[in-house]
Amino acid sequence: MSEPTTTEVKEVAFFGPTGGCALAALKLALESGCRCSALARRPSHLLSQLSTLPPNILENLTITEGNVQTPTAVLETLRSQTNPSLPRKYIISGIGGAPKFGLNPFRPTLDNPHICQEAAEAVLSGLRELKSGVTEGEWQQPLMAVISSTGLAPGELPFVMKPLYGMLKHPHDDKLKMEGVVATAEEGLLKWVVVRAGLMTDGPAGGAVRAGYAGRVKNGNEKWGDVEGVAVGYRISRGDVGRWLFEEVIGQDGGEWVGKRVCLVY
Numbered sequence: 001m002s003e004p005t006t007t008e009v010k011e012v013a014f015f016g017p018t019g020g021c022a023l024a025a026l027k028l029a030l031e032s033g034c035r036c037s038a039l040a041r042r043p044s045h046l047l048s049q050l051s052t053l054p055p056n057i058l059e060n061l062t063i064t065e066g067n068v069q070t071p072t073a074v075l076e077t078l079r080s081q082t083n084p085s086l087p088r089k090y091i092i093s094g095i096g097g098a099p100k101f102g103l104n105p106f107r108p109t110l111d112n113p114h115i116c117q118e119a120a121e122a123v124l125s126g127l128r129e130l131k132s133g134v135t136e137g138e139w140q141q142p143l144m145a146v147i148s149s150t151g152l153a154p155g156e157l158p159f160v161m162k163p164l165y166g167m168l169k170h171p172h173d174d175k176l177k178m179e180g181v182v183a184t185a186e187e188g189l190l191k192w193v194v195v196r197a198g199l200m201t202d203g204p205a206g207g208a209v210r211a212g213y214a215g216r217v218k219n220g221n222e223k224w225g226d227v228e229g230v231a232v233g234y235r236i237s238r239g240d241v242g243r244w245l246f247e248e249v250i251g252q253d254g255g256e257w258v259g260k261r262v263c264l265v266y
């Protein structure tokens with residue numbers, strides 16, 4: 001008689017789950033049977049956004065009420081349900097600030113201009129705390145995806161978008177710092193994927209998403225446009241960013257995108 005096979009239940013921690021990208025990934029993760037945790041400042045708001053999901057699917061979601069600046073709330077969100085000494089295997093952060101317009105309407109800033117950097121630092125602090133409680137051999141590096149923006153490196157933007165992106169200096173400085181926090185973390189703490197998304201829309205998911213990064217070489221599989229180098233484009237829907245995160249980060253353990261700054265556009 002053959003041994004029964006056990007299928008791994010994937011555990012995913014979400015930060016910023018009420019934002020469109022992370023929300024789309026969270027919905028797909030829950031629908032596919034993942035066990036998810038989410039940090040939300042307003043759990044009732046998140047639950048209303050998920051109200052179309054059947055109650056049995058929502059049983060796989062644990063919401064921690066709190067702010068990303070509260071270490072205990074971050075730690076609670078990170079902990080695996082099966083082994084609370086370890087983090088969940090996947091971490092998706094779509095945290096971002098709300099735009100704030102000051103005296104110069106062409107230079108909007110954010111309600112918290114450092115929120116992305118602070119969120120990344122908070123998650124990494126939580127991971128360090130968990131790692132300090134287990135032996136080196138027990139530690140399992142989670143895969144963390146953070147959502148950043150195109151236009152942070154030369155060659156990522158179509159020419160006509162440059163003036164618009166010039167106005168986004170403050171949010172982009174914060175994104176670059178966030179990227180730096182995850183990319184320069186000490187060896188062995190985590191694996192990471194940076195998603196540099198194009199201008200976001202609330203359009204439907206299912207578009208022809210192209211993904212690329214500096215130095216990428218075509219591999220002939222035609223997936224995500226099989227782009228040579230960086231994917232240059234204008235926009236992408238939040239639903240498609242979430243779909244890509246679900247399919248590639250959770251579904252494929254990050255695949256070829258681990259350790260890369262991946263531009264996602266149509």
Ligand SMILES: NC(=O)c1ccc[n+]([C@@H]2O[C@H](COP(=O)([O-])OP(=O)(O)OC[C@H]3O[C@@H](n4cnc5c(N)ncnc54)[C@H](OP(=O)(O)O)[C@@H]3O)[C@@H](O)[C@H]2O)c1
Nearest residue numbers: 016017018019020021041067068095096147148149199200
């Ligand atoms: N707009 C664009 O064209 C564009 C392009 C590229 C990248 N991005 C970036 O991509 C990311 C995702 O964007 P999105 O539109 O999907 O989401 P979003 O609408 O920017 O949502 C931000 C999320 O962060 C949460 N948040 C903010 N401050 C928090 C705090 N202190 N503690 C806990 N949670 C906090 C919000 O929660 P609440 O519900 O409690 O507010 C919300 O869930 C953002 O960083 C955004 O700046 C945007």
